[in-house]
Amino acid sequence: MSPLKATIRFIVNGERHTVAVEPIKRLLDVLREDLHLTGTKEGCGEGECGSCSVRMNGELVNSCLVPVLQAEGAEIQTVEGLASSGALHPLQQAFLACGGAQCGICTPGMLMAATQLLSLNPNPSQREIREGLAGNLCRCTGFTRIIESVIAAAAPPAGPARQASHAR
């Protein structure tokens, strides 16, 4: 006997999607398995590590704790929706230049949390960045260069926007 499925309609990174899945299926699994957007990661399955963070209706959420039924009609942004037509988002550029990503597994969630933070607080202090990212655990960096990356991305541009280039 197969469990009952529900039809869920939502928008992910600007594209409309319709899926027929168990209503309690985690949004994380729907993104990864049904939409093949594997950028969002599972690190703990209990809402502690933030690797599964996505933005839903303008809020940061841990997608491992969202039953997809509750994403009906939602607008969702994942890491795949950050860069636009070949150009890295300023946060991605900053992470690249400052060393904000090492093994990279926490990075998609971290970028989502940083995007959310900067959308509400365009020029956060170090303390505010630490609070805004406190729900995203990184085991590699000790957070230092992640914070530097967010500060770099938040700073007003000094001159013409730079492409992600090799030299610093």
Next chain:
Amino acid sequence: MIAPPTLSAVLELMASQPGQWTPIAGGTELMVAHAAGRLAAGRLVSLWGLSELRFIQSTPDTISIGAGTTFRDLRADRGIASSLPLVARASSWIGSIANQSRATIGGNLVNGSPAADSSPALLVYDAEVELISTRGSRRIPYAEFHTGYKLSVLEPDELLFAVHMPLRFQAHRQYLRKVGTRRAMAISKVALGATAMVVDGSITELRLAAASLAAFPTRLFGTEAALLGKRIAPRAIESAREALVAEARPIDDIRSTAEYRKRVGANLLEEFLLSLCSGETTE
């Protein structure tokens, strides 16, 4: 899992099959249980998105918070920040930013953990909870809501509808501090909340509440009695500490020990009382 479109539809469902449906709001608790295999998938009724449950309403005398209000909503609300600052502070303790956007005050209270972050603040603000069913609604003091470890007075067909708090604490001295395993995303080892009125160095009104000093979040009535009407002086502080230690019933668990909880609870109390002397607000 289903999501009826209105509150009354949910209540009808719960009335027709009492105890058969588990309400799920933001899921920050229940989805963890489900992932660990502790919760059957069938028979979950979603409350998420019910606007009837998600509100913050102010009158000159009261603030009412719908059970479906998230902690992010609470942090963002100016009225809460100015009139009920301990609620704003407690809301910032919940998990992380991502948890705060989904965790609801109703879920926090109904889950009934002794370590619940919002409870001490609600208790010292004389909160009342409103419970609703197809039979109508009733209000009881929040202090009477929990009856045991993860047990409450909620009937099988009832939902927590709202939390009401009187706006009579603006002039009170206020204190709320949580001790966790780290600065963020920490389950409480012990937390203490307090509101007090001090006149000429004596305590004329006092409410104390703690998390993790009993099987559920609770007022510390014995400790309050030891302090009411007293001048804040070393002897009074000492006997207040003794009263708290005598009244507290914490346990040893995976996070901490009973002895630590009692001692730190007493330390928090002393920190609060000393702040009353110096005129500072702490933490």
Next chain:
Amino acid sequence: MRTGEKTRIVGAAVPRKEGVDKLLGRARYVDDITRDGMIYGATVRSTIPRGLIRSVTYDRRIDWSEFTIVTAADIPGKNHIQMIFADQPCLADGVVNHSDEAIVLLAHPSKHKLREAVSGVKIEYEPLPGVFTIEQSERRQIIVWGADNLIKSFLLEKGDVDSAWSGAAHIIEGEYRTGAQEHLYIENNGMIAEWSQTHGITVWGSLQCPYYVHKSLLAVLDLPGEKVRVIQTETGGAFGGKEDYPSTLAAHAALLAIKSRQPVKMVYDRMEDMAATTKRHPSRIRHRTALDQHGRLLAMAIDIATDAGAYATLSSTVLSRATLHASGPYACPNVRIRSHAWATNTVPYGAFRGFGAPQAIFAVERHMDEIAAALSLDPVQLRRINFLHKGDTTATEQLMREPIILDHLLDRALSESGYYGRREQFARENRLSPVKRGMGIAAFYHGSGFTGSGERTLNSVAGLDVTREGKVRVLVASTEFGQGTNTILTQIAAETIGIDYDDVLMAPPDTSMVPNSGPTVASRTSMVVGRLIERAGAQLVARLRQDTELGETFTRQEFFSACERYRAAHGEVVSLCRYQAPPEVFWDDERYRGEAYPAFAWSIQIAQVAVDLVTYAAEVEQFWTVQEVGRVLNPVLAGGQIEGGVAQGIGYALYEKVILENGHMANNQMTNYIMPSAEDVPPIHVFFEEIPFSHGAFGAKGIGELPHDGPAPAILNAIRDATGVGFHAIPLLPEDLFALLAAPEPVAEAAAR
């Protein structure tokens, strides 16, 4: 030798080679990958720490015909996963020796049904008594491993310790303990295995050492080398936790894949990963130290005991490194170190960043502060007068031939941190403040690369090839898991040859395509493998010059044209080199004497800690770390490694506790195993010094593990400074601080539990 030459790419902050993919969410970790017809695997594990398996029954309500079931009986080759000893079974066969030991494997297309099925396998045991602590194992009343529970022991002797006690002005003793530590890489262990009659077994997975996995699969599956192919997927953190465990997981996935005839994916969830895989060895280390009236070291007698868990895995090499780091960066004429690795009925402990050195350095650096307190000496001064210098010998009588600048590192650390000024300030403020602040120091070295003749035994091969598309590829089995392997090796290749960073790629970490350059461990990648790449690049250019008239100087285009002329003549363009031991490296494994390591990195770390006497919580407020590492190949990556290592060290000291109940990790969730968050890790100030090491790539020595060695003792030394109380065990949680710092509560009445 190229050290000292100006470089364009080496030493520059070029962006991480695979960085863009990681930032776009395009990097493919094992759980992002699916294979056609793939099903899922799961493991049934023991629920007791020691006993005989009496029966295995399968719940009749489940249709087992849908499942693939594998037990020890299905293993075609040897039922063991061998790192050093061949004692650890791939699957338990009749007996279990630790909680969460793998007994039965199941595979099914539905993850959901698989979970139900795991609960449906009932194992009946005849429990046997187990041992759970070093002390219980040492007593040998219950034997759980070999003849006497002792997995490995070392005796290291220099001079004549016994004669030193009578002449000593001071003799100071101390006992220090460290707990287990979980790696907590954010990506759990995972593997995919696929079997075909023609190709044999292929595994993809999160791992550090493709050839370790390869070797284990040959033994378990009884297959020839060319029928086993191991491919590393993008790996989300490792820290040593994916050095040996992946061999077990790969074998499990492979056995299911062979029996089911379908690709099988096994990815652990967090609870299983934390409970069932390796962690850092707990230790108990005793020091007895003789000093003269000025505080100079006369003799050190050290006793090291580690808890190895139920099987040997890497315990002997961890013990070796602990032994070789136990006497600290100090000159001492008489040293005796006895060390033992004891078996217990807990999940086997394994490699974790530092590999025995964090344990040993915790003990010696805490002990130095206890000595300083006993002798009323400044802990800084005590260290300074005992530092090793060039020309001194270590405890293994290794002559320090390279310059050692510990004095300078110490001066710099004191200056950058304002150490004395802060201590004075805190001494004043602490009198009235409920928050007590203090400063603490640790001084240490970390031996780069494998111990003694280890590199000779590895006999690594690495090199370069050039593709028809005009790219140079680095051919190594060294893996990237965040530490920067891809970036530094391509930097080295580009610099050596004289082309651009973008001209060089990494060949896929696939055993069918790359030679065995040894495991990615022991801080050896920059120094040893990098050096092989450097030599291979020079060798390639030399061959091109010889065979294709490539000039003394050349442009990128001229280089690639020359490669094509070479290819026309030789069929391919490849340059491989084999490890060459530095001439002075001589090591006696029997007497534990000689050149323990070819090179050492040196560090001074300083912690500023605040202890809140209301909550008894200690927090690190600032951290400074100064290190001499040979050559900084990439400042952003190197800085990142130091910061990350310090953060893990802070967790090791103050937050991370493995709670065992009957040998099972009871707090196996991220909500209960606490690593410091962004709000807990302080600003970390990093300063590098460089004395190029002539046998390392562009002068580089190892840096990956060094930063994890010092934070724990520096932090506990700071707590001693702040409170006047010395704590001797980590993790040091508020409940432990409370036990020694809080005066008893005056009233007796306490609620009975």
